[in-house]
Amino acid sequence: MLLRESGEHYGETYTLDGVTGDGDGGVPHGRQLLDFAQAAIGGTEIQLRRAREALIAAVGEEGFVDAAGVVASFNAVVRIADATGIPVENFKLERTVEERAALGIDDWH
Numbered sequence: 272m273l274l275r276e277s278g279e280h281y282g283e284t285y286t287l288d289g290v291t292g293d294g295d296g297g298v299p300h301g302r303q304l305l306d307f308a309q310a311a312i313g314g315t316e317i318q319l320r321r322a323r324e325a326l327i328a329a330v331g332e333e334g335f336v337d338a339a340g341v342v343a344s345f346n347a348v349v350r351i352a353d354a355t356g357i358p359v360e361n362f363k364l365e366r367t368v369e370e371r372a373a374l375g376i377d378d379w380h
Contacts, residue, residue: 283297284297287370287373289301289302289305300326300330300334303322303325303330304326304338306322306325306326307323307325307326307335307338307339308338309322310322311343312342312346326338
């Protein structure tokens with residue numbers, strides 16, 4: 272939802288294809304960012320090293336540090352939300368119908 276809102280604000284178009292593994296989401300260096308995030312959360316040491324090197328080559332060391340911080344933060348927030356059973360607010364459910372359908376999220380039980 273935030274990516275969609277920021278895209279509208281800045282006149283950019285982002286897509287969900289990065290989430291499904293079919294693209295880069297329309298985000299600059301999206302494929303490298305996604306590969307790094309996936310490797311950091313559940314990849315092997317070799318996958319993480321390769322993804323880290325590719326991301327540094329794409330965005331530089333400062334960009335890499337920023338990306339690593341975002342991955343760590345989102346990982347922590349999601350784990351806390353899952354562990355405590357925080358429900359999704361109604362306004363978010365209403366605004367994300369299309370995205371959840373495209374990703375099959377409502378099918379997860």
